[in-house]
Amino acid sequence: MKLTAIISVIIIALTQSGCRRVEPGSVAAPQPTKGVPMSYEVEKSEQQWRxxxxRDQYNVLREGGTEKPFTGKYYKFFEDGVYKCGACGEELFYSKDKFDSGCGWPAFAQPTQRENIEERIDKSHGMVRTEIRCAKCGSHLxxxxxxxxxxxxxRYCVNSAALEFNAMIGTEKKEEK
Known part of the structure; x- marks a missing residue:
């Protein structure tokens, strides 16, 4: 009986480490989007997305998958620039807002613009969390x-597979020719 209780406590601790629950109505909790947009600025067929x-981008961005923690290309990457949606190129996060949260995925304190991120309630895996998606194409981040x-x-906890990085010089974007 004692062993079962100990194992239960360990399992609960492991499943909640690194990614804490967001309780609905908590003071600092972001407010999820009311309703889901019927369409996005960038729309493609599933075949076009594929x-x-x-394969990894499709799994994360279009199927809502999650890469393994501590494995993504941007997890320990700290260069000056902007992180864009890997599906449509929408600017999502600046490197100045990136921090090492220790959770295993790139973490940002805020998006470049609040309207570039769509939020939805996610009740999967026995938790209540706030999912973030690209507001331009609807891809899971x-x-x-x-x-x-x-x-x-x-803490915006984002899959590396959902991002593309563009370097910046100082605080100005590199000019594309």
Whole structure:
């Protein structure tokens, strides 16, 4: 009986480490989008998405998958630039807002613009979380939690496979010719 209780506590601790629950109505919790958009600025057939994305990108961006923690190409990557949606190129996060949260995925304190991120309630895996999606194409990015640094108190936990990085010089974008 004691062994079962100990194993249960360990399992609960392991499943909640790195990604804490967001309780509905908590003070700093982002407010999920009311309703889901009927259409996005960028729309493609599933066949087109499959052709345009790698297998890993498709799994994360279009099927809502999650890459294994501590494995993504941007997890320990800290260069100046902007992170864009891997599916449509929408600017999502600046490197100045990236921090090492220790959760196993790239973490950001805030998006480049609030309207570039769509939020939805996610009740999968026995938790209540706030899923984040690209507002331009509807692709899954990750989740947002309320355990981030000041001043926002938010941690946008994003899959590397959902992102593309563009370097910046100082605080100005590189000019594309």
């Amino acid at each position: 052709e345009d994305l790698t 990750g989740h947002v939690f309320t355990d981030g640094p000041a001043p926002t108190g938010l």
